[in-house]
Amino acid sequence: MSHRPRIETIDRVLYLNPGSAGPRRIKLPVTLATLELTASGLQPIIHELSCAK
Template structure:
């Protein structure tokens, strides 16, 4: 199972983002969507799980949940926009997906894999434009950052 992880699109759906996500089995968006049109574009590619970010104040996205727990391919995910809002106890969680910082990160912390796909939206400072892929195969998780724009 391939899962596309995206965050901080800030109302920008790049063609490179759509191309990179074609063929994934599920998409997780870790917040800062800004307008619902972004979700419509992503949902046309695969089932979508999404959380609200600090910039998601528009009426069409303000109702989104702050945290989501979801199981995909036998792996349990906790999705939240800001890593500061990750609960201390992560019992039963295999992967934490965050955004907010715009900095891509893949880091194993004990039994939990932390992934921040970076930002697929407007460039911030000199940070890369990126997303992440997660491959799940028989309980094994392989995470990879995909740089979209150089």
């Protein structure tokens, strides 16, 4: 699924899928991603957003 949040490194290439921060339409978490550049490299983080109902 294209909206499934995921962080993966293959052959030193970072693949980051932030998921979807829009209205929930499928049973996946509502997420977004940030990417921080540090002295030791890239630090990807997936953040799950809470949904008020």
